[in-house]
Amino acid sequence: MISINKHAGIYTLKVEQKLPISLDEAWDFFSNPLNLERITPSNMQFKITSGKPKPMHPGQIITYRVAPFKGFSTNWVTEITHVADKQFFVDEQRFGPYSMWHHEHHFEAKEYGILMTDKVSYKLPLGWLGNLAQQLFVYKQLQSIFNYRYTWLSKQFKN
Template identity: 70%
Template sequence: MVNITKHSGIYTLKVEQFLPISLEKAWDFFSSPKNLERITPSHMGFKITSGEPGSMYPGQIISYKVSPLPGIKTSWVTEITHVEDQKFFVDEQRFGPYSMWHHEHHFEIKDNGVLMTDKVSYKIPFGILGHIAQVLFVKKQLAGIFNYRVKVLDEMFKE
């Protein structure tokens, strides 16, 4: 279930998902940027433009093209800022549609699988207009993207 809260003008999205796979398998899949396209809705036109990304490491820059709204393509550049092998990693937007985007990916061994937690803290530009956009469509779109991921991952890694 996707939960979005607001504090000090920053929105926080949180999603927890249990997958019945080993920590190693979860880490191998999620720490590879090339798998992002597989878990992003196709209508968003997500494509990595910075070449085939190798193994993830702190300082890695990854650029994408994405269509947040029909007919509108934008560039998005993120940096992998923190990596603790098989525990968590963080990507932060360096250039893109948000004033701030800080995405934490956490992995925890649970009975017969892994609990994954995504925590995204983000800020929308344009002041009150950004807040209106959040209410009208950004919140719904982000919830849709992460709900799509939950569904796809459940299918990919079902028991």
């Protein structure tokens, strides 16, 4: 379900999920930034702060407030850099907790519905301290977030 690999100081997380929905339904749901709050664990206190997002488009800036762990919250700014209607979109961090964050969302029509693939390439700040943080809690937290999404989506879009 979830895999993370490291290459040249960059971690790449990949998650695949099969959903029994149409490509149109998947695109309508996932291309709406407001649904991020629904698929993010409540303990992260995820909140869009840039107002109601307009339809997704390249160059769109979306700001959030998020608590990556208890007692610490931060602002996060992402830009939608690429959009191919009903195929994929990419968001990249412009300001936030990572040195780099590049998140690809891919959608592929299949006989059972869709195959959705998330691919996140990220780099942590602070050199060896960031690598230690990856081992101690970042990996576990990302795994928890994507496990939550997987479970939520499976329940929401069940047959």
